[in-house]
Amino acid sequence: MAIPNMLHSERKPDKLRSLGILALNGMFDEMDAVGVLRQAAREILPGDVAIVSSFGADSAVLLHLVAQVDPSLPVYFLETGKHFPETMAYVETLKKQLGLMNVIAIHPDPADIKRFDPNGELWETDPDSCCHIRKTEPLEPITEQFGGWVTGRKRFQTKERGVLPHFELTSDDRIKVNPLAYFSDADVNQYKIDHGLPEHPLFSMGYKSIGCAPCTSVVAEGEDPRAGRWRGLNKKECGIHFDFNGAIASPMNAAKFTLYKDGAFIADPFHAWEDSDEAASARYKHVPLPVFLANREAFLDNQAPLGLLVSPGDNVxxxxxxxxxxxxIAIKFPAFTDGRGYSTARLLAERYGYEGEIRAVGDVLQDQIPLMRRCGVNAFVVTHQPTREALEENRLPEVAIFYQPVGITEVPVGTRPYLRRAH
Ligand code: SF4
Structure with a gap:
């Protein structure tokens, strides 16, 4: 379906404005799910409503309602690029079985992916930002073109959704319609049985709520159905639904990225080692060198990505x-005057031929960075704002004269004066 070109304000039904969202909920509170959707699509927001579906474990129910009301309603699927193959197959199954005529995949901006998630690991280091670039941002220009949109959220799913009404007014004056708000888990299952709806292929394996593959895990008996989403993280929603309480997902904030590498500030996949971390299960941690030595076998058995933290006094x-x-390998520079980190970097790069990331952490200031680079450091954790600005504006001092030359291209001051500048 072509997206309407009219301005949203031109389409907004006056009737709806005058009714107000409270009245709307009062009028249709007792109505069944298909009735709520029919009212929304035909009376309240005719030609002005879209559906957003994850094609997850329960999506068939909402999509079956859509097929009954109007199979040509636009159904947007957030194709994050991180879905299970089974989900992609399920999209096709439901389209075919329900006769959905207008399923539209929306994708993240490739420039955002290239800039913020070049290695595809943002989900692990900063899931809020990952959801933001993969879901919230791509969805925004779509929802802007409709007066309302329909979700499959239900009250029973999480504590946060426990007061979900049929109709919500978003902070940008649009309507979110939740026809299944009052469905229980049992209602969903019964509905699927009654209407012969196909299950998501992963449902029978214990996946009760299914989103992107890296952020979805099996749910144990008795657990919150969404407990398998972002397990272990303090995250329950992907951001596109935050608006319920008036708060909108915060925009991507590159300013919080402190790792400077390959000419840009990027999300840092690594975290600092904590005392509660264990050698066998740690991942994306910079392990202090003495801790590594004390648990060497367990760290070597652990297959997850790991880093090493070398502090002054450690012997690489x-x-x-x-x-x-x-x-x-993170090298700690505790103070501007402490030069031991430079020697460590040179040992790693020159003597041991280490070719991975060598990063400087600690007191990393703009005057030091060119010197660090000469010694083999290729990534910098920068928290000093003027240094950050200098890197962003590409104005770092050059090192033209070498008192302690490195490599074979630098010649010390005083030996061959005509050659003492870098080639
Ligand atoms: S659910 Fe996970 S992989 Fe998908 S967009 Fe959010 S953080 Fe990224």
């Missing part, structure tokens, strides 16, 4: 045979 020679185990 003790781990030289294990350096390839680490995808990142």
């Amino acid at each position: 020679e003790t781990v030289q045979g294990d350096l390839s185990r680490f995808s990142s």
Whole structure:
């Protein structure tokens, strides 16, 4: 279906404005799900409502309602690029079985993916931002073109959704319609049985709420059906539904990225080691060198990505045979005047031939960065605002004269004056 070109304000029914959202909920509170959707699509927002579906475990119910009311209603599917293959197959199954005529996949902006998630690991380091670029941002220009949209959310799913009404007014003056708000888990299952709806292929394997593959896990008996989403993280929603309480998902904030690498500030997949971390299960942690040595076998058995943290006084020679185990080595520069980190970087890069990420952490200031680079440091954790601005504006001082040359292209001051500048 072509998206209407009219301005949203031109389409907004006056009747709806005058009724108000409270009255709307009062009028249709007792109505069944198909009735709520029919009212929304035909009376309240005719030609001005879209459906957003994840094609997850319960999506068949809402989509079956759509097929009954009007199979040509636009159904938007957020194709994040992170779905299970089974979900992609399920999209086709439901389209065919329900006769949905207008399922439209929406994709994240490739430029956002390239800039913020070049390695596809943002879901692990910053899931809010991952959802933002993969879901919230792509959806915004779509929802802007409709006066309302329909979701499959239900009260029973989470505590946060426990007061979900049939109709919500968003902060940008649009209507969200939740025909299934009052459905219980049992209602959903009964509906699927009554209407012979196909299950998502992963449902029988214990996936009770299904989103992107990296952020979805099996739910145990008795657990909140959405407990398998973003398990272990303090995250319950993807951001596109935050508006219920008037709060909108915060926009992507590149300013919080502190890792500077390959010419840009990027999301940092690594986290600091904590005392509660365990050698066998740690992932994306910079393990302090003494901790690694004390638990070497367990760390070597652990297949997850790991980094090493080298502090002043640590001897990297003790781990030289294990350096390839680490995808990142962080060198601590505790103070501007402490030069031991430079020696460590040179040992790693020149003597041991380490080719992974060597990052500087600690007191990283703009005057040091060119010197660090000369020694093999190729990533910098920068929290000092003027340094950040200098990197963003590409104005770092050059090192033209070398008192302690590195590599073979630098010549010390005073030996061959005509050659003492870098080639
Ligand atoms: S659900 Fe996970 S993978 Fe999908 S967009 Fe959100 S954080 Fe990224």
